[in-house]
Amino acid sequence: MNARNGIPASEQRREASAWQGGIRPRYPETRIEHAQIDLALNAWLGRLTAWVSPAALGAAWQDWAAHLLLSPAKQIELGIQAAADGADWLRYCAGALLGGGGEAVRPLAQDKRFDDPAWRAWPWSALSQGFLLSQKWWHRATSGVRGVAPHHADVVTFVARQLLDSVAPSNFLATNPVAQDVTRARGGENLLRGALRFGADLRRALAGTPAAVAFRPGREVAVTPGTVVMKNRLVELIRYAPQTAQVHATPLLVVPAWIMKYYILDLSPHNSLVRYLVERGHTVYMISWKNPDAGDRDLTLDDYRRLGVMAALDAITAQTGAPAVNACGYCLGGTLLAIAAAAMARDGDARLASLTLLAAQVDFTEPGELSLFIDDSEVAFLEAAMWQQGYLDTRQMAGAFQLLRSNDLVWSRRLRHYLLDLPDRDNDLASWNADATRMPFRMHTEYLHNLFLQNRLASARYLVGGRPVALSDIGAPVFAVGTMTDHVAPWRSVYKIIALTETEVTFLLTSGGHNAGVVSPPGVAGRSYQVALHPQDARYLAPDAWQAANALHEGSWWPAWEAWLARHAGPARAPPPPVAGAAAPGSYVLAP
Numbered sequence: 001m002n003a004r005n006g007i008p009a010s011e012q013r014r015e016a017s018a019w020q021g022g023i024r025p026r027y028p029e030t031r032i033e034h035a036q037i038d039l040a041l042n043a044w045l046g047r048l049t050a051w052v053s054p055a056a057l058g059a060a061w062q063d064w065a066a067h068l069l070l071s072p073a074k075q076i077e078l079g080i081q082a083a084a085d086g087a088d089w090l091r092y093c094a095g096a097l098l099g100g101g102g103e104a105v106r107p108l109a110q111d112k113r114f115d116d117p118a119w120r121a122w123p124w125s126a127l128s129q130g131f132l133l134s135q136k137w138w139h140r141a142t143s144g145v146r147g148v149a150p151h152h153a154d155v156v157t158f159v160a161r162q163l164l165d166s167v168a169p170s171n172f173l174a175t176n177p178v179a180q181d182v183t184r185a186r187g188g189e190n191l192l193r194g195a196l197r198f199g200a201d202l203r204r205a206l207a208g209t210p211a212a213v214a215f216r217p218g219r220e221v222a223v224t225p226g227t228v229v230m231k232n233r234l235v236e237l238i239r240y241a242p243q244t245a246q247v248h249a250t251p252l253l254v255v256p257a258w259i260m261k262y263y264i265l266d267l268s269p270h271n272s273l274v275r276y277l278v279e280r281g282h283t284v285y286m287i288s289w290k291n292p293d294a295g296d297r298d299l300t301l302d303d304y305r306r307l308g309v310m311a312a313l314d315a316i317t318a319q320t321g322a323p324a325v326n327a328c329g330y331c332l333g334g335t336l337l338a339i340a341a342a343a344m345a346r347d348g349d350a351r352l353a354s355l356t357l358l359a360a361q362v363d364f365t366e367p368g369e370l371s372l373f374i375d376d377s378e379v380a381f382l383e384a385a386m387w388q389q390g391y392l393d394t395r396q397m398a399g400a401f402q403l404l405r406s407n408d409l410v411w412s413r414r415l416r417h418y419l420l421d422l423p424d425r426d427n428d429l430a431s432w433n434a435d436a437t438r439m440p441f442r443m444h445t446e447y448l449h450n451l452f453l454q455n456r457l458a459s460a461r462y463l464v465g466g467r468p469v470a471l472s473d474i475g476a477p478v479f480a481v482g483t484m485t486d487h488v489a490p491w492r493s494v495y496k497i498i499a500l501t502e503t504e505v506t507f508l509l510t511s512g513g514h515n516a517g518v519v520s521p522p523g524v525a526g527r528s529y530q531v532a533l534h535p536q537d538a539r540y541l542a543p544d545a546w547q548a549a550n551a552l553h554e555g556s557w558w559p560a561w562e563a564w565l566a567r568h569a570g571p572a573r574a575p576p577p578p579v580a581g582a583a584a585p586g587s588y589v590l591a592p
Contacts, residue, residue, distance in 0.1 A: 038384075039383070039384045039387045039388065040384075040388065041384075042380070042381055042384035042385075043384040043385050043387070043388040052373070052378070052381075053377045053378045053380070053381035055377045055381075056155070056375055056377035056378045056381070057155065057159065059152065059377065060151075060152040060155035060156050060159075061156060061159075063148050063149055063152040063156075064142065064145060064148050064152060064153065064156040067145050067146060067147040067148045068141075068145050070147070071145055071146055071147075074144070074145055074146070077140075078137070078140065078141050081137060081140055082137060085133045085134075085136070085137055088105070088133065089126075089129060089130055089133055092125075092126070092129055093126050096122050096125055096126065097122060105129065105132045105133050105136055106132075107132055112412075113128075113168060113170040113411075113412070114128040114132075114170065116177075116178045118177040118178050118181060119177065119178075121177065124169075124175075124176075124177045127169040127175055128169060128170075131164075131168055131169055134164065135161070135164050138160045138161075138164060139157065139160075139161075141160075142156045142157040142160050143157055151371070151375060154371075154372055155372055158369075158372050165411055166411070168411065170411070170415060171411055171414070171415060173191070173419055176415070176419065178420070179415070179419040179420060182419075182420050182421075183419075186421075189421070190419065190420060190421035191419070191421075193421045194417060194418035194419055194420075194421050195418070197417050197418060197421075198417075198418050201417075213426075213431040213434055213435065214426040214431060215267075215268070215426070215427075215428045215431035215432070216431075217261070217263055217435075217585045217589050217590060218584075218585045218589075218590065220268065220428065221263055221266070221267045221268055221428050221431070221432065222262075222263035222266050222267075222584070222585040222589065223266075223268075223269065224240055224241075224266050224269070224272055224274045224275045224278065224584065225240065225241040225583075225584065226238045226239055226240035226241055226286075226583070226584030226585075227239055227241070227578070227579060227580075227581040227582070227583060227584060228288075228581040228582045228583075228584065228586040228587075229285075229315065229319060229579040229581050230311065230312070230315040230581075231581075231586075232307050232311060233290070233307065234289065234290050234299065234303065234304065234307040234308060235287050235288060235289055235290065235307060235308050235311065235312065235588070236287075236288040236290075236586040236587065236588045236589075237285055237286070237287060237288075237311075237312050237315055237316075238285065238286045238287075238288055238584045238585065238586060239283070239284075239285050239319070239579065240274055240278050240283075240284045240285075240286070240584070241278070242278065242281075242283065242575040243275075243278045243279045244278075244279070244280070244281045246281065246572040246573060246574060246575070247281045247282065247283045247572065247573065247574075247575045247576075248281050248282055248283065248566065248569030248570050248571070248572065248573075249322060249569065249570030249571055249572070249573050250322055250324060250325065250326055250353050250568065250569045250570040251282070251283040251284070251285060251316055251320050251322055251325055251326070251576075252277065252282050252283065252284050252285065252325070252326045252327070252328060252565065252569070253285045253287070253309075253312055253313065253316060253325050253326070253327045253328070254274070254284060254285065254286045254287065254327075254328045254329075254330070254333075255287050255308065255309055255312075255327065255328065255329040255330070255333035255334070255336060255337045256286070256287060256288075256289070256329075256330050256331070256333045257330055257331035257332040257333045258289040258304065258332060258333070258437060258439065259331070259332055259436075259437060259439065260432065260433075260435070260436055260437060261288075261289075261291075261432065261435050261437060261589050262286055262287065262288045262289065262589060263432060263585065263589060264330070264429075264432050264515060264518070264519065265286070265330065265518075265519075266286070266585075267428040267429065267432065267519060268428045270521060271428070271519055271521045272521075273518075273519070273521075273558065274286065276521065276558055276562070277562065277565075280562055280566070281566075281572065282562075282565065282566075282569060283320065283575065283576060285312060285316050287308055287309075287312055287333070288585065288586050288588045288589050289308070289437070289588065290588045290591070291437045291438055291588065291591045291592070292391055292437075292438050292439065292440045293390070293391065293438065294389060294390035294391060295390070296390070296391070296440045297386075297390035297391060297440055297441040297442060298440070298441075298442050299440040299442060299443050300442050300443055300446060301336075301443045301446040301447055301450070302464065303443070304336055304443060305336060305339060305340050305343070305464070308336065309327075309336060309337060309340040310340060313325055313327075313351055317351060319576060319577075319579055320576040321576070322570075323351070324350065324351050324352060324353035325351055325352060325353060326352075326353050326354045326356070326565060326568055326569060327341070327352055327354070327355055327356070328355075328356035328357075328358065329355075329356070329357055329358065329360055330358040330359065330360065330518065331358070331359055331360055331488065331489065331514070332360070332447075333360070334357040334358060334359070334360020334361075334362075335360050335361060335362060335451065335457070337355065337357070337360075338355070338357065338360070338362045338457070338471060338474075338497075339457060339462065339464065339469065341355055341474050341476065342457075342464075342469035342470060342471050342473055342474055343464040343465070343469045345473035345474050345475060345476075346464075346467070346469055346470070346473050352476045353476060353568050353569075353570075354476050354477050354478070354479065354565070354568040355474065355476050355477070355478045355479070356478070356479040356480075356481070356561070356565070357478065357479070357480045357481065357494070357497060358481045358518050359481060359482065359483050359486055359488070359489045359494060359514050359517070359518055360480075360489060360494065361489045361493050361494060361496075362457055362458060362471060362496065362497055362500060363455065363457075363458035363493060363496040363497075363500060364451050364452050364455045364457075364458070364493075365455055365458070365493075366490060366492065366493045367452065367489075367490075367493065368486065368487050368488055368489060368490045368493065369487045369488075370487070370488055371452075374448065374452050374453070375453075376453065379445075379448045379449070379452075379453065382444075382448070383441075383445055386439075386440075386441035386444060386445065387441060390440070390441050391438040391439055391440050391441055391444075392438060392439045392441070392444050393438060429515060429516065429519060433515070450462060457469075457471065458471070458496070458500055460472070471497075471500045471501050472500065472501060472502045474501050474502075474503055475503055476503065477503060477504050477505075477506070477568065478497060478501060478503060478504070478505040478506070479505075479506045479508070479561060479564055479565070480494055480495070480497045480498075480505060480506070480507050480508070481494070481507075481508045481509075481510060481518070481557065481561070482494035482495060482507070482508070482509050482510070483509075483510055483511075483512050483513055483514055483517030483518065484509060484510065484511050484512060484513075484517065485511075485512065485513045485517070486513055486514045486517065487513065487514065488514040489514060491509055491543070492543045492544075495507060495543045495546070498534050498540065498541075499540055502536065503536055504533065504534065504535050504536045505533075505534045506531065506532070506533045506534070506564060507531070507532060507534060507546070508529055508530070508531040508557055508560065508561065509529060509530045509531075509547065510527070510528070510529040510557045511526070511527055511528045511529065512527070520556045520557060520558065521556055521558060522555060522556040522558060522559060523556070524556065527554070527555055527556050527557075528552050528553060528554050528555070529552075529553055529555075529556075529557040529560065530547065530550040530551065530552055530553065531550070531553070531557070531560050532546065532549075532550045
């Protein structure tokens, strides 16, 4: 026993190793009292700042402001631009008063706030054009300042956009002609009903009560017939009932992300990827993750690998007798599956026939807009919240995702609900999006440090069983899917799997975003994709060159993947014998 705080020497070495590995040690209640004070203060402060670190924001602002102060050329450029924008606005206003047309500046393609014809009439046109010109000027002011760290520049640009969006003329009755027209037509009833709705939403938010959803697992969604064939403290393994007389010999394991519930891949019958696969002769197994609580605070990322991926593989091979399994991972589930595959390859475990990664990153140097909320300061802030309650709450994660699309998820929603009194846009994907999960303190801490901040997996420094794993060891063929407008796993980041592995990789780029791009059943208009095989011995092709070189195909990407999967799924045979268990969707997905 060493004298330091009464902690055994072996435990001291373990904690020191954890620090060297990039993982912060836990903070047991009986140790490191000063750290508990810091954590308690940060946890309290986080409730006031929506879990955004004021230190991180302050550092970004200081970096930008100091370098702008040291850049007189940039200041002159901004002054000239402000004068030009002001002249453009005055010229536009004069033309509008005289009945002229035209625009001083156009909104971005995804900005629908001023689409209504009412915004083209005076004086509303002047308000909208003035706002858009201000938005354009602030984007110039917060970007391209010499010497500012790229991350800080992105943060300042993002915060400026959030502040501008909060005062957009579309948000207020006095400056929104559409809301005024609705109010006159309805005699103010929309405002009264909006106020009542706001009160109900506020009461529900203060009480922490989730909003009611129209699509419930096991009733309207997650209804593909199946059985829970294995259960442990972290997962339920669902095997879906066969829908064909014969099935492929090699079953498929699907590993969804644990940040949300699994049924994104089994929504309504018409857009269920699971149903699509079983109707084409695949034996599909799905992991359903437990929604962790404070008692699960010490679950590790390796527990998710062992109790999730590896336990599922053991159960599947035992139940079916198949020597190998096709495996598919979505989002974080794909990252975890890649870790498991690399560890299996290192250890000579050949039970993976193929690997499919859906919108999943294995290299985190370009992680998308979520990186705005992930740096050392922000991670320390999140750790305080997780330390206090044992997990990262759904509301703390939802706030970040809403800010990334504040026009659609915050301000436009408030306009529709509180000023225009429009009904909710209920659909299965929106209901799933509201059905978020928690994440254990230790697992999420390890994920943020080892993968997001230190990128250990891509650099062959991630440890499994005390030894590093390398993606280059993976020998199974890979099918990787990126989505064009993904803000969580940008497609160029997903594409890096080609450079990090030494096996054949089929890469597919589909239209849509992180969720809607994956949930892309046949028959939906406006969908398209590109796909190409990268042989094992082929030269690397940069992502933009790959995109330019490959033809665009109209329609869903599902048939292209299913055809590839069928080639690796073996011959047809009788379905494996049934296994007794509870009916799908099981109990874990229903837990609040």
